[in-house]
Amino acid sequence: MARGNLLRRLMLVLVIFLALCGSPAWxxxxxxxxxxxxxxxxxxxxxxxxxxxxxxxxxxxxxxxxASYHAFIYPxxxxxxxxxxxxxxxxxxxxxxxxxxxxxxxxxxxxxASIRAFLYPxxxxxxxxxxxxxxxxxxxxDxxxxxxAFGAKAFLYPxxxxxxxxxxxxxxTNSTARxxxxxxxxxxxxxxxxxASYHAFLYPxxxxxxxxxxxxxxLSSANxxxxxxxxxxxxxxxxxSLHHAFIYPxxxxxxxxxxxxxxGYTSMAYxxxxxxxxxxxxSTGTGSHAFLYxxxxxxxxxxxxxxxxxxxxxxxxxxxxxxxIVGKTSSGHAFLLTPIPGSLLLLGSGLLGLVxxxxxxxx
Numbered sequence: 001m002a003r004g005n006l007l008r009r010l011m012l013v014l015v016i017f018l019a020l021c022g023s024p025a026w027x028x029x030x031x032x033x034x035x036x037x038x039x040x041x042x043x044x045x046x047x048x049x050x051x052x053x054x055x056x057x058x059x060x061x062x063x064x065x066x067a068s069y070h071a072f073i074y075p076x077x078x079x080x081x082x083x084x085x086x087x088x089x090x091x092x093x094x095x096x097x098x099x100x101x102x103x104x105x106x107x108x109x110x111x112x113a114s115i116r117a118f119l120y121p122x123x124x125x126x127x128x129x130x131x132x133x134x135x136x137x138x139x140x141x142d143x144x145x146x147x148x149a150f151g152a153k154a155f156l157y158p159x160x161x162x163x164x165x166x167x168x169x170x171x172x173t174n175s176t177a178r179x180x181x182x183x184x185x186x187x188x189x190x191x192x193x194x195x196a197s198y199h200a201f202l203y204p205x206x207x208x209x210x211x212x213x214x215x216x217x218x219l220s221s222a223n224x225x226x227x228x229x230x231x232x233x234x235x236x237x238x239x240x241s242l243h244h245a246f247i248y249p250x251x252x253x254x255x256x257x258x259x260x261x262x263x264g265y266t267s268m269a270y271x272x273x274x275x276x277x278x279x280x281x282x283s284t285g286t287g288s289h290a291f292l293y294x295x296x297x298x299x300x301x302x303x304x305x306x307x308x309x310x311x312x313x314x315x316x317x318x319x320x321x322x323x324x325i326v327g328k329t330s331s332g333h334a335f336l337l338t339p340i341p342g343s344l345l346l347l348g349s350g351l352l353g354l355v356x357x358x359x360x361x362x363x
Contacts, residue, residue: 031340033305033325038074038334041083045332046072050096050139051318056122057326058094058103059317059334069093071105073122077338084120087129092118095148096139102159104137104146117148119159130157135164138178138188147177147186154188156180156203167203170212175201178233179224187213187222187231200233200248200255213248214255217241222248224271224318232269232278245269245280245293258293260284261300267291271318279316279325290316290327301325305337313337 040046043062050058057074061081071084071094086092089108097103101122106115117135120127130137130146135155137148144159154167154177169175172191179187186203190210200213200222213222218236225231231248235255245258245267260267260282267282278293282300290301290313301313313335316327325337 031303031305033301033337034077034340035305035307036077036336036338037308037311037329038081038336040333041070041072041081043069045328046081046334047315047317047328048074048326048334048336049094049317051320051324051326051336052097052101053099053320053322054101055320055322055324055336055338056097056101057334057336058097058105059326060093060105061334071103071107071118071120072334073097073103073120074334074336077336081334084122084125085127087116087118087127092127094120095137096146097122098140098144099142100144102140102144104140104148106136117146117150117157119146130159131162136176138176139180141180141182141184143182143184145180145184147180147188149176154186154190154201154203156184156186168210170199170201170210172198174198175210177203178222181225181227181229183227183229185225185229187225187233189221189233200231200235200246202229202231202248216244216246216255216257219243220246220255223269226272226276227274228276230272230276232272232280234268234280242266243268245278245282245291245298247272247276247278247293259298261289261291261298267298269293270316273319273323274321275323277319277323279319279327281315281327287312287330288314290314290325292316292319292325301337 041061042064043066046061048059055076062069068090071092072081087107088110089112092107094105103120117130117137135150146157152174154175156165170190171193172195175190177188184205189198190201191198200220202211216235217238220235222233229250234243246255265283269280272278281288312330318326323339
């Protein structure tokens with residue numbers, strides 16, 4: 001016990017020394033993440049699009065032959081991808097999951113003549129038609145509030161029972177809701193007056209009205225929001241120019257450019273957790289690379305994990321509060337990254353963070 005305490009004290013001294021004396025951008029005892037290839041439902045590709053607090057992952061995968069695709073859930077390390085089926089048609093797509101295991105997405109009905117929004121209560125099911133018409137759900141919070149697009153407008157649907165709420169626009173005709181937090185704050189994009197442009201928006205909740213979050217110079221869209229009201233997405237840096245990932249810190253703040261992984265390329269942010277860690281992708285000279293943005297610095301996730309030969313992480317679509325990250329690899333498979341307990345990261349001169357000190361939970 002005494003020796004263990006001494007080792008911990010020596011590590012703490014080393015951390016403080018490096019932080020005060022100006023550490024490299026990232027210093028680590030070993031790569032801090034474990035990689036899981038989630039495979040597919042028999043087809044050539046799959047995408048992991050959402051993850052909840054327990055590490056349950058949802059997304060979409062092609063079936064054998066690639067003629068159709070189905071929503072899936074992956075219960076966590078040690079499990080396997082499970083097909084959630086459809087509402088009678090050939091294909092379905094899962095986009096979000098909450099802490100209770102409620103999955104939302106869309107599915108074709110029998111005959112593939114129309115598309116309906118669904119909710120799948122995992123485990124057990126079955127897939128339920130939300131009865132909202134041709135809606136495209138994008139997210140669900142722990143209270144069961146579902147957001148997405150119905151027709152041409154962003155909607156908020158309090159499951160079960162509704163009624164569906166039209167969130168309006170920023171003066172134009174169309175809008176889409178893409179994310180919602182536990183407080184019922186909603187983000188997405190909406191056309192402005194005259195439909196000449198669309199901007200990222202924040203809907204503050206019942207009784208409020210859609211707020212324009214502005215841009216970095218051109219079009220903009222918001223994809224995710226955390227419990228503190230921090231918003232992430234992308235914006236053009238000038239009219240018709242390259243788009244960059246952004247973070248909006250909340251009321252009274254302004255949109256901040258997160259940059260790229262280098263050079264005159266593009267980036268996009270998809271998810272943010274309670275700690276303010278942001279994930280997304282940045283294009284590079286060698287293709288799209290998944291990134292993690294934390295403590296003011298964007299880092300290529302490919303440099304933080306041991307990967308199979310020939311595989312790279314192309315897109316990161318979600319991150320939970322435990323730091324688990326999901327996305328898609330260059331080989332076309334959904335992936336999950338879990339922090340290795342005790343792995344140490346030093347971020348920037350004088351800024352430090354610890355990844356995985358808490359024992360991660362099994363799904």
